Amino acid sequence: MSYNKPLPELDDVNRPFWEAAHQGRLCLQKCSDCDHVRYPVSHVCPNCLSYDSEWTEVSGKGEVYSYIVFHQKYNAAFEGDLPYNVALIQLDEGPRMISNVTGVANDAVKVGDRVQVTFDRVTDEISIPRFTPAEG
């Protein structure tokens, strides 16, 4: 069955993030001038406005900073998943990202839980980073 949920729209700015994810690596941009590791993906450093950055692999380890559970249908493509969680993940390297905690019941997710990135291959081109409970 084909994947009918929203997919990233790849362009020259975000393509490296998604190509790395498809290879099982969580890579973020590190500013070449101020070392700020940024997310979301951007062509410019929001800290020092430098255009120069390099893609660096991060550990994919972090913790649940906050989480919520959707019961209301906002987009029909997610109807079959209800109820599903969305989490704000604090990565150990600093940035935060919106994602999901998988492999665990919604009511077992808690703020502060340690998590580890995993990559959900949804099409031949795209793997979406999500997180699973982890030790330490």
Added chain:
Amino acid sequence: MSDLRDKCAIVGVGKTKQGKMPGVSSLMLSVEAFKRAIDDAGLKKGDIDGLLTMPGTSSPEASLNYLRVGEALGIDPKFTGSMTMGGGTAGALVQMAVMAIEAGHATTVACVFGDAAKTGGSRFNRASGWGDSWGIWGMYGAAANSAIAASRHMALYGTTSRQLGEVAVACRRHASMNPDAVMRDPITIEDHQNSRWIVEPFHLLDCCLISDGGVCIIVTSKERAKDMAKPVVTISGMGQAYTTRNMEREDWWYVPHQKEALGRAFKMAGMAPKDIDVAQLYDNFTMSVLLWLEHAGFCGVGEAGSFVEGGRIQLGGELPVNTAGGNLSESYMEGWLHIVEGVRQMRGECDARQVKGAEVCLVTGRGMTLNCSNAMILRAA
């Protein structure tokens, strides 16, 4: 900016019927609200030389709304424009009117909003996130952002869903005393707890309405205000603050810029939380009221959950909040009606829900997920 203290006043407020009005457009609602506001102020159309508008979610002309509304009203303003900050727009436009008047660019400014959101089917279900949309992970709708805030607040400070319910119950009780409110049947904490989940930790009764309606607010100088039809309501303090950063700001979820906006308003007015008699706090979701209470300094960080217990924010309590019912129960006019109610409380026009002897009202607004915030302190006379 402290020299803007007490320089301008709100002299006219107009609101249309609220709720669901099939066949009525956002433009019709804007025009009707404008007519009611100039009547309220005892002004003629020709007295209005500034026009600031907020497009409704159902306004096809979007950010060109000032041209559409201006043409319908037959006004060639000295100063105009439209702003789209969601629930942060009303306060930002009234404050912009004050700045324009004090800078000599206009004398009397009408701030106008109309939206057939209910009839037009607006769902407020957009996914946030520039670049890679948060919709990739299923994060949709306005509720999600405030739910993220509530979930972390609960985890850090032990805030409970029942405490959120206190806000819903207070707003509904106040709406029951407001003949113009959309939702007037009183509710209990149990009703709140038993209402269906929308986005945990929010139940249905944690969420605001979606409504059709129009609102207009007229601002002029304090000097001119003295000659108008209704008692003068002075803008004593005002402040704004924003964060454009979401993921990049660690405390984004706590909406820390609200504290800056409030601080600027208190400083301009030369006042403190103890001076506030009644408050109209932007309540897109119950959680938002808790955050305003903490940021304003009515209680400490993490204490708002217990602060709202025991009827403290209900009429008769220590700090009546959202005395017309708020976005949760009066009508969802994206905060415009909070300013109207603030004005009417300061005029002493609120009948059964009037806070007796109230002379100072705090009004706040917030919009676009958690990004835009503002505060105003209104004073009687």
